[in-house]
Amino acid sequence: MIVVKDVSYTYMTGTPFEKIALKKISFDVAQGEVLAIAGHTGSGKSTLIQIIAGLIKLQSGSIEIDGLSVDDKKIRRLVGIVFQYPEHQLFEETVESDIAFAPKNFGLSEAEVSARVDEAMRQVGLDESLKKVSPFELSGGQRRRAAIAGILALKPKYLILDEPTAGLDPPAKEHLLKEIFGAIKISGVTIILVSHNMEDIARFANRVVVLAQGEIIFIGTPRELFAEEKILARAGLEPPPVTQLLRTLKLNESALTLDEAERILTTNH
Ligand SMILES: Nc1ncnc2c1ncn2[C@@H]1O[C@H](COP(=O)(O)OP(=O)(O)OP(=O)(O)O)[C@@H](O)[C@H]1O
Ligand SMILES: [Mg+2]
Structure with missing residues:
Protein backbone atom coordinates (compact mmCIF):
# COMPACT_ATOMS: atom_id res chain seq x y z
CA MET A 1 0.00 0.00 0.00
CA ILE A 2 1.14 3.54 -0.74
CA VAL A 3 0.15 6.31 1.65
CA VAL A 4 0.76 9.87 0.48
CA LYS A 5 0.23 12.48 3.18
CA ASP A 6 0.35 16.28 2.96
CA VAL A 7 2.95 16.31 0.21
CA SER A 8 3.86 19.78 -1.06
CA TYR A 9 6.61 20.63 -3.52
CA THR A 10 8.15 23.85 -4.78
CA TYR A 11 10.66 24.11 -7.62
CA MET A 12 13.48 26.65 -7.40
CA THR A 13 12.54 27.97 -3.99
CA GLY A 14 13.85 31.44 -3.24
CA THR A 15 14.52 32.35 -6.88
CA PRO A 16 12.43 34.52 -9.21
CA PHE A 17 11.43 31.25 -10.93
CA GLU A 18 9.92 29.73 -7.80
CA LYS A 19 7.01 27.49 -8.73
CA ILE A 20 4.67 25.68 -6.35
CA ALA A 21 4.00 22.35 -8.09
CA LEU A 22 2.12 20.43 -5.35
CA LYS A 23 0.04 21.57 -2.40
CA LYS A 24 -0.82 19.27 0.51
CA ILE A 25 -1.48 16.16 -1.56
CA SER A 26 -2.93 13.18 0.36
CA PHE A 27 -4.26 9.88 -0.98
CA ASP A 28 -3.74 6.10 -0.68
CA VAL A 29 -3.15 3.47 -3.30
CA ALA A 30 -4.50 0.06 -2.34
CA GLN A 31 -2.87 -3.24 -3.24
CA GLY A 32 -3.78 -4.42 -6.75
CA GLU A 33 -5.51 -1.17 -7.61
CA VAL A 34 -5.17 0.81 -10.84
CA LEU A 35 -5.18 4.43 -9.74
CA ALA A 36 -5.26 7.07 -12.46
CA ILE A 37 -3.90 10.60 -12.09
CA ALA A 38 -5.41 13.16 -14.44
CA GLY A 39 -5.25 16.92 -14.84
CA HIS A 40 -4.21 19.80 -17.09
CA THR A 41 -0.72 20.24 -18.39
CA GLY A 42 1.40 21.61 -15.55
CA SER A 43 -1.01 20.44 -12.83
CA GLY A 44 1.77 18.49 -11.07
CA LYS A 45 1.24 14.90 -12.24
CA SER A 46 4.83 14.13 -13.23
CA THR A 47 6.24 15.86 -10.17
CA LEU A 48 3.99 13.77 -7.93
CA ILE A 49 4.87 10.41 -9.46
CA GLN A 50 8.59 11.19 -9.44
CA ILE A 51 8.39 11.94 -5.74
CA ILE A 52 6.54 8.65 -5.17
CA ALA A 53 9.24 6.79 -7.11
CA GLY A 54 11.94 8.41 -4.97
CA LEU A 55 13.44 10.31 -7.91
CA ILE A 56 12.61 13.77 -6.58
CA LYS A 57 13.36 14.36 -2.92
CA LEU A 58 10.41 14.91 -0.63
CA GLN A 59 10.30 18.49 0.72
CA SER A 60 7.34 18.22 3.08
CA GLY A 61 4.72 15.69 4.07
CA SER A 62 5.34 11.95 3.99
CA ILE A 63 5.05 8.97 1.66
CA GLU A 64 5.04 5.42 2.92
CA ILE A 65 5.32 2.42 0.65
CA ASP A 66 4.61 -0.88 2.40
CA GLY A 67 5.49 0.88 5.63
CA LEU A 68 8.86 2.14 4.35
CA SER A 69 9.53 5.84 3.90
CA VAL A 70 10.07 6.89 0.29
CA ASP A 71 13.52 8.14 1.39
CA ASP A 72 14.51 4.55 2.13
CA LYS A 73 16.65 3.11 -0.68
CA LYS A 74 14.82 -0.22 -0.32
CA ILE A 75 11.79 1.21 -2.11
CA ARG A 76 13.79 1.29 -5.36
CA ARG A 77 13.13 -2.44 -5.61
CA LEU A 78 9.41 -2.03 -5.06
CA VAL A 79 8.59 0.81 -7.43
CA GLY A 80 9.13 0.84 -11.20
CA ILE A 81 8.51 4.01 -13.19
CA VAL A 82 8.01 4.34 -16.93
CA PHE A 83 8.53 7.93 -18.06
CA GLN A 84 6.74 9.69 -20.86
CA TYR A 85 8.30 8.59 -24.18
CA PRO A 86 10.47 5.95 -22.46
CA GLU A 87 11.81 4.71 -25.80
CA HIS A 88 14.08 7.76 -25.90
CA GLN A 89 16.08 6.00 -23.22
CA LEU A 90 16.75 2.80 -25.16
CA PHE A 91 20.47 2.74 -25.82
CA GLU A 92 21.82 -0.84 -25.84
CA GLU A 93 22.69 -2.71 -29.03
CA THR A 94 19.89 -5.24 -28.85
CA VAL A 95 16.39 -5.35 -27.47
CA GLU A 96 17.46 -8.18 -25.18
CA SER A 97 20.38 -6.30 -23.62
CA ASP A 98 18.24 -3.22 -23.19
CA ILE A 99 15.56 -5.08 -21.26
CA ALA A 100 18.27 -6.89 -19.27
CA PHE A 101 20.07 -3.68 -18.30
CA ALA A 102 18.30 -2.79 -15.05
CA PRO A 103 17.84 -6.35 -13.71
CA LYS A 104 21.57 -6.95 -14.32
CA ASN A 105 22.33 -3.89 -12.24
CA PHE A 106 20.28 -5.40 -9.44
CA GLY A 107 22.90 -8.13 -9.30
CA LEU A 108 20.65 -11.00 -10.44
CA SER A 109 22.19 -14.14 -11.91
CA GLU A 110 22.45 -14.47 -15.67
CA ALA A 111 19.84 -17.23 -15.73
CA GLU A 112 17.42 -15.15 -13.69
CA VAL A 113 17.99 -12.09 -15.89
CA SER A 114 17.38 -14.12 -19.01
CA ALA A 115 14.16 -15.62 -17.60
CA ARG A 116 12.95 -12.15 -16.66
CA VAL A 117 13.70 -10.77 -20.13
CA ASP A 118 11.64 -13.56 -21.70
CA GLU A 119 8.77 -13.03 -19.32
CA ALA A 120 8.76 -9.24 -19.73
CA MET A 121 8.77 -9.57 -23.53
CA ARG A 122 5.80 -11.92 -23.31
CA GLN A 123 3.97 -9.54 -20.99
CA VAL A 124 4.23 -6.63 -23.43
CA GLY A 125 3.56 -8.82 -26.47
CA LEU A 126 7.00 -8.59 -28.12
CA ASP A 127 7.97 -11.66 -30.13
CA GLU A 128 11.10 -13.57 -29.06
CA SER A 129 12.54 -13.16 -32.55
CA LEU A 130 13.08 -9.46 -31.78
CA LYS A 131 15.60 -10.17 -29.01
CA LYS A 132 18.72 -9.76 -31.12
CA VAL A 133 17.37 -6.84 -33.11
CA SER A 134 18.55 -3.27 -32.48
CA PRO A 135 15.89 -1.20 -30.66
CA PHE A 136 16.26 1.34 -33.44
CA GLU A 137 14.90 -1.13 -36.01
CA LEU A 138 11.64 -1.51 -34.12
CA SER A 139 8.42 0.34 -34.91
CA GLY A 140 7.38 3.14 -32.55
CA GLY A 141 4.90 0.91 -30.77
CA GLN A 142 7.41 -1.91 -30.40
CA ARG A 143 10.05 0.47 -29.05
CA ARG A 144 7.61 1.71 -26.45
CA ARG A 145 6.85 -1.88 -25.45
CA ALA A 146 10.55 -2.74 -25.23
CA ALA A 147 11.10 0.22 -22.92
CA ILE A 148 8.21 -0.85 -20.70
CA ALA A 149 9.52 -4.43 -20.69
CA GLY A 150 12.80 -3.10 -19.26
CA ILE A 151 10.91 -1.87 -16.21
CA LEU A 152 8.71 -4.96 -15.92
CA ALA A 153 11.85 -7.09 -15.85
CA LEU A 154 12.55 -5.52 -12.47
CA LYS A 155 9.30 -7.13 -11.27
CA PRO A 156 8.13 -4.04 -9.44
CA LYS A 157 5.30 -4.45 -6.98
CA TYR A 158 4.17 -0.91 -7.87
CA LEU A 159 4.28 0.23 -11.47
CA ILE A 160 3.98 3.92 -12.35
CA LEU A 161 3.25 4.81 -15.96
CA ASP A 162 3.38 8.42 -17.23
CA GLU A 163 1.11 8.71 -20.30
CA PRO A 164 2.13 5.26 -21.59
CA THR A 165 0.24 5.58 -24.88
CA ALA A 166 1.11 9.21 -25.74
CA GLY A 167 2.03 9.60 -29.40
CA LEU A 168 1.12 6.05 -30.48
CA ASP A 169 -1.38 5.39 -33.27
CA PRO A 170 -4.73 3.86 -32.22
CA PRO A 171 -3.91 0.18 -32.98
CA ALA A 172 -0.51 0.38 -31.22
CA LYS A 173 -2.15 2.12 -28.31
CA GLU A 174 -4.91 -0.46 -28.01
CA HIS A 175 -2.45 -3.35 -28.24
CA LEU A 176 -0.17 -1.85 -25.59
CA LEU A 177 -2.96 -1.13 -23.13
CA LYS A 178 -4.49 -4.55 -23.52
CA GLU A 179 -1.12 -6.23 -22.98
CA ILE A 180 -0.16 -4.07 -20.05
CA PHE A 181 -3.43 -4.18 -18.22
CA GLY A 182 -4.24 -7.75 -19.19
CA ALA A 183 -1.04 -9.52 -18.25
CA ILE A 184 0.14 -7.21 -15.53
CA LYS A 185 -3.08 -6.87 -13.58
CA ILE A 186 -3.36 -10.63 -13.31
CA SER A 187 0.05 -10.72 -11.68
CA GLY A 188 -1.31 -8.41 -8.96
CA VAL A 189 0.92 -5.41 -9.69
CA THR A 190 -0.46 -2.14 -8.37
CA ILE A 191 -0.54 0.53 -11.06
CA ILE A 192 -0.47 4.31 -10.97
CA LEU A 193 -1.41 5.56 -14.42
CA VAL A 194 -0.97 9.18 -15.46
CA SER A 195 -3.32 9.82 -18.34
CA HIS A 196 -5.21 12.54 -20.15
CA ASN A 197 -7.30 9.92 -21.88
CA MET A 198 -10.67 9.51 -20.22
CA GLU A 199 -11.48 6.41 -22.26
CA ASP A 200 -8.39 4.67 -20.94
CA ILE A 201 -9.24 5.79 -17.44
CA ALA A 202 -12.83 4.56 -17.80
CA ARG A 203 -11.66 1.15 -18.97
CA PHE A 204 -8.77 0.46 -16.67
CA ALA A 205 -8.78 2.61 -13.55
CA ASN A 206 -10.49 1.72 -10.28
CA ARG A 207 -10.13 5.28 -9.03
CA VAL A 208 -8.99 8.65 -10.33
CA VAL A 209 -7.15 11.48 -8.62
CA VAL A 210 -7.69 14.79 -10.44
CA LEU A 211 -5.10 17.53 -9.96
CA ALA A 212 -5.56 21.21 -10.74
CA GLN A 213 -2.73 23.67 -10.13
CA GLY A 214 -1.00 21.31 -7.76
CA GLU A 215 -4.08 20.49 -5.66
CA ILE A 216 -6.35 17.47 -5.55
CA ILE A 217 -9.81 18.56 -6.66
CA PHE A 218 -11.33 15.08 -6.88
CA ILE A 219 -10.76 11.49 -5.78
CA GLY A 220 -13.26 8.80 -6.74
CA THR A 221 -14.29 6.24 -9.34
CA PRO A 222 -14.34 7.14 -13.05
CA ARG A 223 -18.15 6.91 -12.96
CA GLU A 224 -18.33 9.41 -10.11
CA LEU A 225 -15.90 11.70 -11.93
CA PHE A 226 -17.85 11.75 -15.18
CA ALA A 227 -20.93 12.94 -13.30
CA GLU A 228 -19.01 15.95 -11.92
CA GLU A 229 -19.27 18.46 -14.72
CA LYS A 230 -17.74 21.36 -12.78
CA ILE A 231 -14.70 19.32 -11.80
CA LEU A 232 -14.23 18.09 -15.36
CA ALA A 233 -14.45 21.61 -16.74
CA ARG A 234 -11.99 22.92 -14.16
CA ALA A 235 -9.49 20.19 -15.00
CA GLY A 236 -10.01 20.51 -18.76
CA LEU A 237 -11.25 16.91 -19.00
CA GLU A 238 -14.13 15.46 -20.99
N1 LIG B 1 12.40 21.07 -13.22
C1 LIG B 1 11.49 22.04 -13.05
N2 LIG B 1 11.86 23.28 -12.70
C2 LIG B 1 10.95 24.26 -12.50
N3 LIG B 1 9.62 24.10 -12.63
C3 LIG B 1 9.20 22.89 -12.99
C4 LIG B 1 10.11 21.80 -13.23
N4 LIG B 1 9.39 20.70 -13.58
C5 LIG B 1 8.10 21.11 -13.57
N5 LIG B 1 7.98 22.40 -13.22
C6 LIG B 1 6.73 23.17 -13.07
O1 LIG B 1 5.93 22.52 -12.08
C7 LIG B 1 4.56 22.45 -12.47
C8 LIG B 1 4.11 21.01 -12.51
O2 LIG B 1 4.81 20.33 -13.55
P1 LIG B 1 4.59 18.81 -13.90
O3 LIG B 1 5.61 18.46 -14.93
O4 LIG B 1 4.58 18.03 -12.66
O5 LIG B 1 3.12 18.84 -14.55
P2 LIG B 1 2.33 17.70 -15.37
O6 LIG B 1 0.98 17.65 -14.77
O7 LIG B 1 3.13 16.45 -15.41
O8 LIG B 1 2.24 18.34 -16.84
P3 LIG B 1 2.15 17.59 -18.27
O9 LIG B 1 0.72 17.15 -18.43
O10 LIG B 1 2.49 18.71 -19.22
O11 LIG B 1 3.13 16.46 -18.29
C9 LIG B 1 4.49 23.16 -13.81
O12 LIG B 1 4.11 24.48 -13.61
C10 LIG B 1 5.90 23.10 -14.34
O13 LIG B 1 6.17 24.20 -15.18
MG1 LIG C 1 3.95 15.35 -16.99
Missing part, protein backbone atom coordinates in the same frame (compact mmCIF):
# COMPACT_ATOMS: atom_id res chain seq x y z
CA PRO A 239 -15.99 12.21 -20.37
CA PRO A 240 -15.37 9.50 -22.98
CA PRO A 241 -17.30 10.05 -26.25
CA VAL A 242 -19.59 7.07 -25.54
CA THR A 243 -20.56 8.52 -22.15
CA GLN A 244 -21.37 11.83 -23.85
CA LEU A 245 -23.34 10.09 -26.59
CA LEU A 246 -25.58 8.23 -24.16
CA ARG A 247 -26.08 11.43 -22.23
CA THR A 248 -27.16 13.18 -25.44
CA LEU A 249 -29.59 10.35 -26.12
CA LYS A 250 -31.03 11.09 -22.69
CA LEU A 251 -31.00 7.47 -21.61
CA ASN A 252 -31.22 7.08 -17.88
CA GLU A 253 -28.17 4.93 -17.56
CA SER A 254 -24.61 6.08 -18.02
CA ALA A 255 -22.02 4.12 -19.96
CA LEU A 256 -18.29 4.43 -19.52
CA THR A 257 -17.14 1.96 -22.15
CA LEU A 258 -18.31 0.73 -25.54
CA ASP A 259 -19.24 -2.65 -24.04
CA GLU A 260 -21.46 -1.00 -21.47
CA ALA A 261 -23.08 1.21 -24.09
CA GLU A 262 -23.82 -1.81 -26.25
CA ARG A 263 -25.46 -3.61 -23.35
CA ILE A 264 -27.61 -0.60 -22.46
CA LEU A 265 -28.65 0.08 -26.04
CA THR A 266 -29.51 -3.53 -26.87
CA THR A 267 -31.59 -4.04 -23.74
CA ASN A 268 -33.47 -0.76 -24.17
CA HIS A 269 -34.38 -1.18 -27.81
Whole structure:
Protein backbone atom coordinates (compact mmCIF):
# COMPACT_ATOMS: atom_id res chain seq x y z
CA MET A 1 0.00 0.00 0.00
CA ILE A 2 1.14 3.54 -0.74
CA VAL A 3 0.15 6.31 1.65
CA VAL A 4 0.76 9.87 0.48
CA LYS A 5 0.23 12.48 3.18
CA ASP A 6 0.35 16.28 2.96
CA VAL A 7 2.95 16.31 0.21
CA SER A 8 3.86 19.78 -1.06
CA TYR A 9 6.61 20.63 -3.52
CA THR A 10 8.15 23.85 -4.78
CA TYR A 11 10.66 24.11 -7.62
CA MET A 12 13.48 26.65 -7.40
CA THR A 13 12.54 27.97 -3.99
CA GLY A 14 13.85 31.44 -3.24
CA THR A 15 14.52 32.35 -6.88
CA PRO A 16 12.43 34.52 -9.21
CA PHE A 17 11.43 31.25 -10.93
CA GLU A 18 9.92 29.73 -7.80
CA LYS A 19 7.01 27.49 -8.73
CA ILE A 20 4.67 25.68 -6.35
CA ALA A 21 4.00 22.35 -8.09
CA LEU A 22 2.12 20.43 -5.35
CA LYS A 23 0.04 21.57 -2.40
CA LYS A 24 -0.82 19.27 0.51
CA ILE A 25 -1.48 16.16 -1.56
CA SER A 26 -2.93 13.18 0.36
CA PHE A 27 -4.26 9.88 -0.98
CA ASP A 28 -3.74 6.10 -0.68
CA VAL A 29 -3.15 3.47 -3.30
CA ALA A 30 -4.50 0.06 -2.34
CA GLN A 31 -2.87 -3.24 -3.24
CA GLY A 32 -3.78 -4.42 -6.75
CA GLU A 33 -5.51 -1.17 -7.61
CA VAL A 34 -5.17 0.81 -10.84
CA LEU A 35 -5.18 4.43 -9.74
CA ALA A 36 -5.26 7.07 -12.46
CA ILE A 37 -3.90 10.60 -12.09
CA ALA A 38 -5.41 13.16 -14.44
CA GLY A 39 -5.25 16.92 -14.84
CA HIS A 40 -4.21 19.80 -17.09
CA THR A 41 -0.72 20.24 -18.39
CA GLY A 42 1.40 21.61 -15.55
CA SER A 43 -1.01 20.44 -12.83
CA GLY A 44 1.77 18.49 -11.07
CA LYS A 45 1.24 14.90 -12.24
CA SER A 46 4.83 14.13 -13.23
CA THR A 47 6.24 15.86 -10.17
CA LEU A 48 3.99 13.77 -7.93
CA ILE A 49 4.87 10.41 -9.46
CA GLN A 50 8.59 11.19 -9.44
CA ILE A 51 8.39 11.94 -5.74
CA ILE A 52 6.54 8.65 -5.17
CA ALA A 53 9.24 6.79 -7.11
CA GLY A 54 11.94 8.41 -4.97
CA LEU A 55 13.44 10.31 -7.91
CA ILE A 56 12.61 13.77 -6.58
CA LYS A 57 13.36 14.36 -2.92
CA LEU A 58 10.41 14.91 -0.63
CA GLN A 59 10.30 18.49 0.72
CA SER A 60 7.34 18.22 3.08
CA GLY A 61 4.72 15.69 4.07
CA SER A 62 5.34 11.95 3.99
CA ILE A 63 5.05 8.97 1.66
CA GLU A 64 5.04 5.42 2.92
CA ILE A 65 5.32 2.42 0.65
CA ASP A 66 4.61 -0.88 2.40
CA GLY A 67 5.49 0.88 5.63
CA LEU A 68 8.86 2.14 4.35
CA SER A 69 9.53 5.84 3.90
CA VAL A 70 10.07 6.89 0.29
CA ASP A 71 13.52 8.14 1.39
CA ASP A 72 14.51 4.55 2.13
CA LYS A 73 16.65 3.11 -0.68
CA LYS A 74 14.82 -0.22 -0.32
CA ILE A 75 11.79 1.21 -2.11
CA ARG A 76 13.79 1.29 -5.36
CA ARG A 77 13.13 -2.44 -5.61
CA LEU A 78 9.41 -2.03 -5.06
CA VAL A 79 8.59 0.81 -7.43
CA GLY A 80 9.13 0.84 -11.20
CA ILE A 81 8.51 4.01 -13.19
CA VAL A 82 8.01 4.34 -16.93
CA PHE A 83 8.53 7.93 -18.06
CA GLN A 84 6.74 9.69 -20.86
CA TYR A 85 8.30 8.59 -24.18
CA PRO A 86 10.47 5.95 -22.46
CA GLU A 87 11.81 4.71 -25.80
CA HIS A 88 14.08 7.76 -25.90
CA GLN A 89 16.08 6.00 -23.22
CA LEU A 90 16.75 2.80 -25.16
CA PHE A 91 20.47 2.74 -25.82
CA GLU A 92 21.82 -0.84 -25.84
CA GLU A 93 22.69 -2.71 -29.03
CA THR A 94 19.89 -5.24 -28.85
CA VAL A 95 16.39 -5.35 -27.47
CA GLU A 96 17.46 -8.18 -25.18
CA SER A 97 20.38 -6.30 -23.62
CA ASP A 98 18.24 -3.22 -23.19
CA ILE A 99 15.56 -5.08 -21.26
CA ALA A 100 18.27 -6.89 -19.27
CA PHE A 101 20.07 -3.68 -18.30
CA ALA A 102 18.30 -2.79 -15.05
CA PRO A 103 17.84 -6.35 -13.71
CA LYS A 104 21.57 -6.95 -14.32
CA ASN A 105 22.33 -3.89 -12.24
CA PHE A 106 20.28 -5.40 -9.44
CA GLY A 107 22.90 -8.13 -9.30
CA LEU A 108 20.65 -11.00 -10.44
CA SER A 109 22.19 -14.14 -11.91
CA GLU A 110 22.45 -14.47 -15.67
CA ALA A 111 19.84 -17.23 -15.73
CA GLU A 112 17.42 -15.15 -13.69
CA VAL A 113 17.99 -12.09 -15.89
CA SER A 114 17.38 -14.12 -19.01
CA ALA A 115 14.16 -15.62 -17.60
CA ARG A 116 12.95 -12.15 -16.66
CA VAL A 117 13.70 -10.77 -20.13
CA ASP A 118 11.64 -13.56 -21.70
CA GLU A 119 8.77 -13.03 -19.32
CA ALA A 120 8.76 -9.24 -19.73
CA MET A 121 8.77 -9.57 -23.53
CA ARG A 122 5.80 -11.92 -23.31
CA GLN A 123 3.97 -9.54 -20.99
CA VAL A 124 4.23 -6.63 -23.43
CA GLY A 125 3.56 -8.82 -26.47
CA LEU A 126 7.00 -8.59 -28.12
CA ASP A 127 7.97 -11.66 -30.13
CA GLU A 128 11.10 -13.57 -29.06
CA SER A 129 12.54 -13.16 -32.55
CA LEU A 130 13.08 -9.46 -31.78
CA LYS A 131 15.60 -10.17 -29.01
CA LYS A 132 18.72 -9.76 -31.12
CA VAL A 133 17.37 -6.84 -33.11
CA SER A 134 18.55 -3.27 -32.48
CA PRO A 135 15.89 -1.20 -30.66
CA PHE A 136 16.26 1.34 -33.44
CA GLU A 137 14.90 -1.13 -36.01
CA LEU A 138 11.64 -1.51 -34.12
CA SER A 139 8.42 0.34 -34.91
CA GLY A 140 7.38 3.14 -32.55
CA GLY A 141 4.90 0.91 -30.77
CA GLN A 142 7.41 -1.91 -30.40
CA ARG A 143 10.05 0.47 -29.05
CA ARG A 144 7.61 1.71 -26.45
CA ARG A 145 6.85 -1.88 -25.45
CA ALA A 146 10.55 -2.74 -25.23
CA ALA A 147 11.10 0.22 -22.92
CA ILE A 148 8.21 -0.85 -20.70
CA ALA A 149 9.52 -4.43 -20.69
CA GLY A 150 12.80 -3.10 -19.26
CA ILE A 151 10.91 -1.87 -16.21
CA LEU A 152 8.71 -4.96 -15.92
CA ALA A 153 11.85 -7.09 -15.85
CA LEU A 154 12.55 -5.52 -12.47
CA LYS A 155 9.30 -7.13 -11.27
CA PRO A 156 8.13 -4.04 -9.44
CA LYS A 157 5.30 -4.45 -6.98
CA TYR A 158 4.17 -0.91 -7.87
CA LEU A 159 4.28 0.23 -11.47
CA ILE A 160 3.98 3.92 -12.35
CA LEU A 161 3.25 4.81 -15.96
CA ASP A 162 3.38 8.42 -17.23
CA GLU A 163 1.11 8.71 -20.30
CA PRO A 164 2.13 5.26 -21.59
CA THR A 165 0.24 5.58 -24.88
CA ALA A 166 1.11 9.21 -25.74
CA GLY A 167 2.03 9.60 -29.40
CA LEU A 168 1.12 6.05 -30.48
CA ASP A 169 -1.38 5.39 -33.27
CA PRO A 170 -4.73 3.86 -32.22
CA PRO A 171 -3.91 0.18 -32.98
CA ALA A 172 -0.51 0.38 -31.22
CA LYS A 173 -2.15 2.12 -28.31
CA GLU A 174 -4.91 -0.46 -28.01
CA HIS A 175 -2.45 -3.35 -28.24
CA LEU A 176 -0.17 -1.85 -25.59
CA LEU A 177 -2.96 -1.13 -23.13
CA LYS A 178 -4.49 -4.55 -23.52
CA GLU A 179 -1.12 -6.23 -22.98
CA ILE A 180 -0.16 -4.07 -20.05
CA PHE A 181 -3.43 -4.18 -18.22
CA GLY A 182 -4.24 -7.75 -19.19
CA ALA A 183 -1.04 -9.52 -18.25
CA ILE A 184 0.14 -7.21 -15.53
CA LYS A 185 -3.08 -6.87 -13.58
CA ILE A 186 -3.36 -10.63 -13.31
CA SER A 187 0.05 -10.72 -11.68
CA GLY A 188 -1.31 -8.41 -8.96
CA VAL A 189 0.92 -5.41 -9.69
CA THR A 190 -0.46 -2.14 -8.37
CA ILE A 191 -0.54 0.53 -11.06
CA ILE A 192 -0.47 4.31 -10.97
CA LEU A 193 -1.41 5.56 -14.42
CA VAL A 194 -0.97 9.18 -15.46
CA SER A 195 -3.32 9.82 -18.34
CA HIS A 196 -5.21 12.54 -20.15
CA ASN A 197 -7.30 9.92 -21.88
CA MET A 198 -10.67 9.51 -20.22
CA GLU A 199 -11.48 6.41 -22.26
CA ASP A 200 -8.39 4.67 -20.94
CA ILE A 201 -9.24 5.79 -17.44
CA ALA A 202 -12.83 4.56 -17.80
CA ARG A 203 -11.66 1.15 -18.97
CA PHE A 204 -8.77 0.46 -16.67
CA ALA A 205 -8.78 2.61 -13.55
CA ASN A 206 -10.49 1.72 -10.28
CA ARG A 207 -10.13 5.28 -9.03
CA VAL A 208 -8.99 8.65 -10.33
CA VAL A 209 -7.15 11.48 -8.62
CA VAL A 210 -7.69 14.79 -10.44
CA LEU A 211 -5.10 17.53 -9.96
CA ALA A 212 -5.56 21.21 -10.74
CA GLN A 213 -2.73 23.67 -10.13
CA GLY A 214 -1.00 21.31 -7.76
CA GLU A 215 -4.08 20.49 -5.66
CA ILE A 216 -6.35 17.47 -5.55
CA ILE A 217 -9.81 18.56 -6.66
CA PHE A 218 -11.33 15.08 -6.88
CA ILE A 219 -10.76 11.49 -5.78
CA GLY A 220 -13.26 8.80 -6.74
CA THR A 221 -14.29 6.24 -9.34
CA PRO A 222 -14.34 7.14 -13.05
CA ARG A 223 -18.15 6.91 -12.96
CA GLU A 224 -18.33 9.41 -10.11
CA LEU A 225 -15.90 11.70 -11.93
CA PHE A 226 -17.85 11.75 -15.18
CA ALA A 227 -20.93 12.94 -13.30
CA GLU A 228 -19.01 15.95 -11.92
CA GLU A 229 -19.27 18.46 -14.72
CA LYS A 230 -17.74 21.36 -12.78
CA ILE A 231 -14.70 19.32 -11.80
CA LEU A 232 -14.23 18.09 -15.36
CA ALA A 233 -14.45 21.61 -16.74
CA ARG A 234 -11.99 22.92 -14.16
CA ALA A 235 -9.49 20.19 -15.00
CA GLY A 236 -10.01 20.51 -18.76
CA LEU A 237 -11.25 16.91 -19.00
CA GLU A 238 -14.13 15.46 -20.99
CA PRO A 239 -15.99 12.21 -20.37
CA PRO A 240 -15.37 9.50 -22.98
CA PRO A 241 -17.30 10.05 -26.25
CA VAL A 242 -19.59 7.07 -25.54
CA THR A 243 -20.56 8.52 -22.15
CA GLN A 244 -21.37 11.83 -23.85
CA LEU A 245 -23.34 10.09 -26.59
CA LEU A 246 -25.58 8.23 -24.16
CA ARG A 247 -26.08 11.43 -22.23
CA THR A 248 -27.16 13.18 -25.44
CA LEU A 249 -29.59 10.35 -26.12
CA LYS A 250 -31.03 11.09 -22.69
CA LEU A 251 -31.00 7.47 -21.61
CA ASN A 252 -31.22 7.08 -17.88
CA GLU A 253 -28.17 4.93 -17.56
CA SER A 254 -24.61 6.08 -18.02
CA ALA A 255 -22.02 4.12 -19.96
CA LEU A 256 -18.29 4.43 -19.52
CA THR A 257 -17.14 1.96 -22.15
CA LEU A 258 -18.31 0.73 -25.54
CA ASP A 259 -19.24 -2.65 -24.04
CA GLU A 260 -21.46 -1.00 -21.47
CA ALA A 261 -23.08 1.21 -24.09
CA GLU A 262 -23.82 -1.81 -26.25
CA ARG A 263 -25.46 -3.61 -23.35
CA ILE A 264 -27.61 -0.60 -22.46
CA LEU A 265 -28.65 0.08 -26.04
CA THR A 266 -29.51 -3.53 -26.87
CA THR A 267 -31.59 -4.04 -23.74
CA ASN A 268 -33.47 -0.76 -24.17
CA HIS A 269 -34.38 -1.18 -27.81
N1 LIG B 1 12.40 21.07 -13.22
C1 LIG B 1 11.49 22.04 -13.05
N2 LIG B 1 11.86 23.28 -12.70
C2 LIG B 1 10.95 24.26 -12.50
N3 LIG B 1 9.62 24.10 -12.63
C3 LIG B 1 9.20 22.89 -12.99
C4 LIG B 1 10.11 21.80 -13.23
N4 LIG B 1 9.39 20.70 -13.58
C5 LIG B 1 8.10 21.11 -13.57
N5 LIG B 1 7.98 22.40 -13.22
C6 LIG B 1 6.73 23.17 -13.07
O1 LIG B 1 5.93 22.52 -12.08
C7 LIG B 1 4.56 22.45 -12.47
C8 LIG B 1 4.11 21.01 -12.51
O2 LIG B 1 4.81 20.33 -13.55
P1 LIG B 1 4.59 18.81 -13.90
O3 LIG B 1 5.61 18.46 -14.93
O4 LIG B 1 4.58 18.03 -12.66
O5 LIG B 1 3.12 18.84 -14.55
P2 LIG B 1 2.33 17.70 -15.37
O6 LIG B 1 0.98 17.65 -14.77
O7 LIG B 1 3.13 16.45 -15.41
O8 LIG B 1 2.24 18.34 -16.84
P3 LIG B 1 2.15 17.59 -18.27
O9 LIG B 1 0.72 17.15 -18.43
O10 LIG B 1 2.49 18.71 -19.22
O11 LIG B 1 3.13 16.46 -18.29
C9 LIG B 1 4.49 23.16 -13.81
O12 LIG B 1 4.11 24.48 -13.61
C10 LIG B 1 5.90 23.10 -14.34
O13 LIG B 1 6.17 24.20 -15.18
MG1 LIG C 1 3.95 15.35 -16.99
